[in-house]
Amino acid sequence: MISRFQLPDDRVEKALPDKKPLLGLAEARAESERCLYCVDAPCIKACPTEIDVPTFIKKIATGNIRGSARTIFEQNILGYSCARVCPTEVLCEGACVYNGWQKAPIKIGRLQRYATQHATAQGEPAMFTPKSAPTKGARRKVALVGAGPASLSCAATLTLEGHEATIFERLPVPGGLNTTGIAPYKLHAEDALHEIEWVLDLGVEVKTGMEIGRDVSAKELLDGYDAVFLGVGLGRDTKLGVVGEDGPGVHGAVQWIERMKTLKKSDAKLHLGRVIVVGGGNTAIDVARESALLGAEHVTMVYRRGPDEMSGYLHEMDGARKEGVTLTANTLPHSFVRDAHGKLVALRVVQTRHGKPLPNTEHDLPCDAVVVAIGQAKLRELAKQFPGVEMDDRGCIKADPKTGATGNPKVWSGGDCINGGKEVVNAVADGRNAARTLIAAWSSKASE
Amino acid sequence: MADLTTEFCGIKSLNPFWLASAPPTNTGEQVMRAFDAGWAGAVWKTLGDPIVNVTSRFGAVDYAGQKMMGLNNIELITDRPLSVNLAEIRDVKKRYPKHVVIASLMTETKHDWQVLIQKCEDAGVDGLELNFGCPHGMCERGMGSSVGQEPKLLTEITSWAKEFAKTPVFVKLTPNTGDIVEAGQAAVKGGGDAISLINTIKSIIGVDLERMVPVPRVGQGSSNGGYCGPAVKPIALHMVAALARDEIAGTVPISGIGGVSTWRDAAEFIALGASNVQVCTAVMHYGYRIVADMIEGLSEFMDRQGIANIAALRGRAVPSYKEWGDLDLGYKLVAKIDPKTCIGCQLCVTACNDGAHQCIFTGPGERTRPPHAHTKGKATAPTPLPLGKIAGDRVPWIDEPECVGCNLCQLVCPVPGCISMVEVPGGAHETWNDRVAAGRGKIPGGIHD
Numbered sequence: 001m002i003s004r005f006q007l008p009d010d011r012v013e014k015a016l017p018d019k020k021p022l023l024g025l026a027e028a029r030a031e032s033e034r035c036l037y038c039v040d041a042p043c044i045k046a047c048p049t050e051i052d053v054p055t056f057i058k059k060i061a062t063g064n065i066r067g068s069a070r071t072i073f074e075q076n077i078l079g080y081s082c083a084r085v086c087p088t089e090v091l092c093e094g095a096c097v098y099n100g101w102q103k104a105p106i107k108i109g110r111l112q113r114y115a116t117q118h119a120t121a122q123g124e125p126a127m128f129t130p131k132s133a134p135t136k137g138a139r140r141k142v143a144l145v146g147a148g149p150a151s152l153s154c155a156a157t158l159t160l161e162g163h164e165a166t167i168f169e170r171l172p173v174p175g176g177l178n179t180t181g182i183a184p185y186k187l188h189a190e191d192a193l194h195e196i197e198w199v200l201d202l203g204v205e206v207k208t209g210m211e212i213g214r215d216v217s218a219k220e221l222l223d224g225y226d227a228v229f230l231g232v233g234l235g236r237d238t239k240l241g242v243v244g245e246d247g248p249g250v251h252g253a254v255q256w257i258e259r260m261k262t263l264k265k266s267d268a269k270l271h272l273g274r275v276i277v278v279g280g281g282n283t284a285i286d287v288a289r290e291s292a293l294l295g296a297e298h299v300t301m302v303y304r305r306g307p308d309e310m311s312g313y314l315h316e317m318d319g320a321r322k323e324g325v326t327l328t329a330n331t332l333p334h335s336f337v338r339d340a341h342g343k344l345v346a347l348r349v350v351q352t353r354h355g356k357p358l359p360n361t362e363h364d365l366p367c368d369a370v371v372v373a374i375g376q377a378k379l380r381e382l383a384k385q386f387p388g389v390e391m392d393d394r395g396c397i398k399a400d401p402k403t404g405a406t407g408n409p410k411v412w413s414g415g416d417c418i419n420g421g422k423e424v425v426n427a428v429a430d431g432r433n434a435a436r437t438l439i440a441a442w443s444s445k446a447s448e
Numbered sequence: 449m450a451d452l453t454t455e456f457c458g459i460k461s462l463n464p465f466w467l468a469s470a471p472p473t474n475t476g477e478q479v480m481r482a483f484d485a486g487w488a489g490a491v492w493k494t495l496g497d498p499i500v501n502v503t504s505r506f507g508a509v510d511y512a513g514q515k516m517m518g519l520n521n522i523e524l525i526t527d528r529p530l531s532v533n534l535a536e537i538r539d540v541k542k543r544y545p546k547h548v549v550i551a552s553l554m555t556e557t558k559h560d561w562q563v564l565i566q567k568c569e570d571a572g573v574d575g576l577e578l579n580f581g582c583p584h585g586m587c588e589r590g591m592g593s594s595v596g597q598e599p600k601l602l603t604e605i606t607s608w609a610k611e612f613a614k615t616p617v618f619v620k621l622t623p624n625t626g627d628i629v630e631a632g633q634a635a636v637k638g639g640g641d642a643i644s645l646i647n648t649i650k651s652i653i654g655v656d657l658e659r660m661v662p663v664p665r666v667g668q669g670s671s672n673g674g675y676c677g678p679a680v681k682p683i684a685l686h687m688v689a690a691l692a693r694d695e696i697a698g699t700v701p702i703s704g705i706g707g708v709s710t711w712r713d714a715a716e717f718i719a720l721g722a723s724n725v726q727v728c729t730a731v732m733h734y735g736y737r738i739v740a741d742m743i744e745g746l747s748e749f750m751d752r753q754g755i756a757n758i759a760a761l762r763g764r765a766v767p768s769y770k771e772w773g774d775l776d777l778g779y780k781l782v783a784k785i786d787p788k789t790c791i792g793c794q795l796c797v798t799a800c801n802d803g804a805h806q807c808i809f810t811g812p813g814e815r816t817r818p819p820h821a822h823t824k825g826k827a828t829a830p831t832p833l834p835l836g837k838i839a840g841d842r843v844p845w846i847d848e849p850e851c852v853g854c855n856l857c858q859l860v861c862p863v864p865g866c867i868s869m870v871e872v873p874g875g876a877h878e879t880w881n882d883r884v885a886a887g888r889g890k891i892p893g894g895i896h897d
Contacts, residue, residue, distance in 0.1 A: 033513040036514075036793045036795060039794035039795060040810075042842070097792050097793050100791050
């Protein structure tokens with residue numbers, strides 16, 4: 001099915017089926033007809049891309065599926081993957097007025113998937129035609145760094161307005177974490193790539209295997225394009241920095257997920273068995289759930305503070321518990337215990353109070369693998385190549401959250417690299433907003 | 449427990465629930481199962497010279513997930529030999545002597561009517577219903593609604609039937625007419641003992657947009673059919689009430705038909721003057737079993753209201769069905785929104801703004817009234833702003849001086865009881881007819897001003 005980007009067929013993630021399958025016609029019709037069609041609807045306000053939810057749902061109810069998808073894509077060009085990966089429980093569905101009435105909220109995510117999946121199926125005619133540039137010389141060129149959701153959204157928005165967008169991606173496949181980082185029971189990599197193919201068909205160009213500073217310089221981009229958008233995401237998994245960490249059996253979470261999603265079973269080497277996941281965020285919960293579902297003997301999450309302080313979503317943790325994941329809270333890794341051959345045998349931990357270690361509480365948690373999910377490094381060196389682009393104390397690129405403007409008037413940015421790591425839908429919103437800012441600026445200049 | 453028995457033109461019935469002449473009364477086997485389920489009477493599928501039917505025959509309107517809000521059919525009268533139907537009627541009456549069987553009839557010449565009536569009465573029917581209503585197929589052959597639409601013809605054929613009949617004659621009317629009262633009076637003039645209404649409404653239920661053929665589709669064509677089901681109930685209620693209050697048509701009992709699906713529907717028909725009701729579409733949808741709830745629900749309702757029997761319920765709402773000109777212009781209602789139960793959907797806001805009188809707002813402070821408002825100045829939010837238990841600051845508020853009390857907000861509100869229409873001091877009691885009589889019927893701003 002995927003023409004431009006190939007992944008092996010027998011990837012580990014294929015063992016994890018969709019927890020929320022595509023709705024059938026009757027289900028979609030019945031669910032869409034439950035929608036009250038609220039005015040000034042709270043679900044719209046809860047969506048970072050402000051999708052007009054009641055309008056797209058009513059279009060499903062009337063059988064206008066392509067119109068429904070158009071309503072979605074006009075606000076969020078990655079509306080298909082967002083439908084599948086968004087934490088709708090805390091966004092649109094969490095805001096549905098039915099909640100207050102003690103009724104089940106509308107299944108907005110699943111309806112959004114219904115419309116977008118049908119409208120972007122192979123063989124469907126194009127949904128959008130890019131505008132031709134308004135006047136001679138008005139067509140601008142934008143280079144985008146990193147082919148994740150922020151850049152794809154920015155590039156598509158620019159392209160549909162008649163501008164030229166070229167994305168430079170380090171990896172052989174585009175999509176960023178949408179392709180390599182989403183829990184498989186929400187979205188498989190080939191479905192993410194199918195959507196990206198659809199976006200590229202709008203006229204967006206992506207150059208894979210291109211690293212800034214190696215294959216192309218920041219200066220070349222700044223000189224050769226009217227604007228540069230940095231949608232570079234985050235870097236490598238952060239390490240614990242404790243004794244014994246380097247060696248077999250210890251994985252970074254993002255890297256572990258990427259291997260599960262993109263490599264053949266025989267190459268992935270995930271070390272299922274007794275698994276410990278270190279961390280309390282959503283990535284930690286994802287790894288824990290995936291390990292449990294893939295058949296790990298035992299999965300526990302080691303978290304430094306109390307359960308109430310976890311940054312992961314409650315609904316995700318509830319799901320993890322149902323799948324057999326246990327939580328070892330108020331516990332801090334001390335060191336990795338290895339046998340004479342260097343094989344990992346345990347994680348040595350200490351108990352904590354308010355996140356601080358307590359003396360004389362060291363003990364060993366026997367394990368076969370530890371996945372460290374405590375965050376990702378910032379790509380400081382990459383950002384530094386663009387003069388004027390500043391970083392905050394955390395290492396995030398300083399950018400206006402509404403427009404993506406950075407310290408360099410020619411450079412814009414959005415997504416995880418400015419917010420430190422949020423949802424796909426936030427990255428999509430950032431990319432789109434930066435593009436809209438540029439388009440507005442250029443069109444007002446053209447009319448002067 | 450309330451007494452649900454009725455006596456209709458001398459015909460005793462166990463309850464007011466009869467099956468209308470239609471597919472559910474096509475055969476004796478069906479009618480007997482219906483009686484076992486609790487139906488007190490059945491008007492047999494119309495008898496006459498057998499016909500042939502087409503495939504397909506039914507089409508429906510679904511609305512917002514509810515199937516068959518309205519049903520349309522192009523089926524004709526019975527397609528079974530008269531002798532077979534009569535033998536089954538005889539058998540049913542023998543086995544169910546306390547249940548009512550009415551023969552619905554349709555034929556052409558006076559002699560045909562004489563023979564048909566004779567045969568049916570010989571089979572033991574309790575009464576006859578003249579089908580002057582069917583608006584599809586048979587009307588093209590000069591029968592059904594083509595009779596019901598011609599008052600003179602209606603009177604004449606009714607009088608033929610009365611000439612031959614020993615049992616009561618019900619005249620079933622078509623709603624496909626300009627004035628139902630004229631048809632009702634014609635039935636009484638012909639000597640009809642009772643009136644049944646309404647028959648189905650002439651309709652095209654929809655179009656198959658892929659094939660560009662209306663539905664129900666018969667190959668590459670279709671035909672107009674008869675519309676029935678819950679959607680037609682309001683039309684039927686009006687026609688029943690219009691006859692019930694008429695001094696000529698209202699002298700005979702009425703069997704109410706048209707979208708009756710529940711005990712509540714039945715109570716409404718009876719309150720507007722029907723002596724019993726006939727049901728078809730709801731049975732075609734859910735089966736004979738629905739009658740159990742109709743009986744129980746009506747009985748419970750009458751007990752609650754202290755109404756002892758059907759005769760005491762009959763026509764109770766007729767006196768309050770008035771001409772518009774007799775309504776009180778001084779009466780005033782305004783809408784009130786209950787912040788405790790409001791869910792903040794704001795459907796009332798847009799309904800009022802786009803479809804009514806622009807008097808529902810959200811948020812604190814002052815709001816600009818539309819330029820055509822009757823009240824001067826700005827609309828002011830109540831202080832403190834009503835905060836909802838569920839909806840928080842999304843609870844809308846009413847600009848009461850501008851509220852005309854139209855009900856629209858209450859009708860669109862999905863939460864039962866959230867919006868209520870509250871009586872407020874209005875003007876002195878005065879009707880339009882009073883004003884006209886007092887010479888104040890002219891309102892400034894008319895065509896000649």
